[in-house]
Amino acid sequence: MKGIAFLFFLVAALCVTIGMAWGIQMSASGNHTLSAAHAHLNLIGWVTMGLFGVYYHVVPDAAGKMLAKVHFGVAVAGVVIITPGIVQAVTERGETLAKVGSLLTLVSMLIFLFTVVTNRVKA
Template identity: 60%
Template sequence: MKGVALWFFATGTVAVTLGMIWGIQMSATGNHMLSGAHAHLNLVGWATMALIGLYYHATPAAAETVLARVHYVVALVGLVTLVPGIVQALRQTGETLAKVGSFLTLIAMLIFLVTVAMHARKPA
C-alpha cells in the first residue's frame, strides 16, 4: 500500500487508536457525555477512512488522480473539524465547527461517489 491509499488507511488507524483511548477514558471516568463525538471519530475516522484507503489500494488508477489527493485533504479537514465540533455542540459552546465539519465530510463522500462512478465504467 502506498500513496493516497496509505494516507487514508493510516489516518483511519490513528483515528481508531485515539477512539479506543477515548472510549477507555470515558469508561474509566463513567462520563459518556461525549460519546457522540467518540462514535463519529470511530465511524468517520476509522471505518470510512480505512475503507476508502482499501478502495484506492484496490483501484490504483483512481488513487493516482489529483482528485484522490483533493479527496484526502477534504476528508481529513472534515474529520478534524467534525469531531471537535461535535464536542463543542455537546458541551453547548457552539455548533459552527460541527456544521463545517459535516459539510466537508459530505463533500468528501460526494468526491468518493464521483470517483467510484468514474472508475466503475472503466474496464479492468
C-alpha cells in the same frame, strides 16, 4: 500499500487509536457525555477512512489522480473539524465547527461517489 491508500489507512489507524483511548477514558470516568463525538471519530475516522484506503488500493487508477489527493485533504479536514465540533455542540459551546465538519465530510463522500462512478471497471 502505498501512496494515497496508505495515507488514508494511516489516518484511519490514528483515529481508531485515539478513539479507543478516548473510549477507555470515558468508561473509566463513567462520563459518556461525549460519546457522540467518540462515535463519529471511530465511524468517520476509522471505518470510512479505512474503506477509502482499501478502495484506492484496489483501484490504483483512481489513486493516481489529483482528485484522490483533494479527496484526502477534504476527508481529513472533515474528521478533524467535526469531532471537536460535536464536542462543542454537546457541551453547548456552539455548532459552527460541527456544521463545517459535517459539510466537509459530505463533500468528501460526494468526491468519493464521483470517483467510484468515473473509475468503474468496464467488463
